[in-house]
């Protein structure tokens with residue numbers, strides 16, 4: 001969450017002070033237009049600063065649909081559409097525009113999401129309310145048992161929870177304080193979570209939850225690539241990560257057939 005109060009130093013003379021953020025909780029989409037309000041109040045121009053940690057070079061997205069309800073006729077179409085979205089978007093101009101953040105030997109290029117990179121987890125069902133710890137436990141359990149493929153430095157597990165499931169993380173809950181987030185386990189397992197966004201807090205202005213899905217997922221995808229260990233990659237101490245800077249109602253564009261969120265560009269000094 002982009003903090004509304006600001007008590008760390010940001011500029012030291014002309015150079016940014018590289019402060020590793022004290023809040024290591026995952027970045028997430030904040031609802032509605034709070035960041036926009038914060039942006040206007042602060043009157044500080046965003047700038048992502050490289051904090052020295054890893055980036056994801058060629059993201060390998062593994063989609064993980066947790067729970068038997070993903071078999072339901074109503075939700076099955078989302079699996080197909082989301083998989084098509086990821087297969088397209090990881091080789092799209094959305095990834096190309098991240099190359100300005102190549103750094104320290106890390107070259108951000110196209111990723112992969114193949115037909116066999118989609119997994120339904122049906123040996124466990126999430127409870128109506130789950131925590132981020134539950135998600136981490138599920139991932140580790142399924143990786144260990146071989147139900148999910150092993151990870152390397154490019155793997156990004158993208159977890160989707162069923163409609164109605166509330167995910168609690170960092171003192172907030174999905175649909176009331178965030179719509180998605182990404183994080184890491186021990187600096188090695190990178191993952192993102194997009195709870196089913198069919199709630200007033202996460203539908204934004206869309207009528208089809210799928211469009212909310214792609215906007216939220218594009219936000220988390222770009223952030224996971226440029227800041228897989230939150231606060232250790234490209235980060236702005238005022239505004240957060242590449243997607244946080246630009247999250248505001250209507251800050252979207254079309255890439256191919258999909259609606260995605262705008263992302264911050266240091267080079268262009270704008271959301272694009």
Ligand SMILES: [Zn+2]
Pocket residue numbers: 027028029219220223241243244
């Ligand atoms: Zn974010």
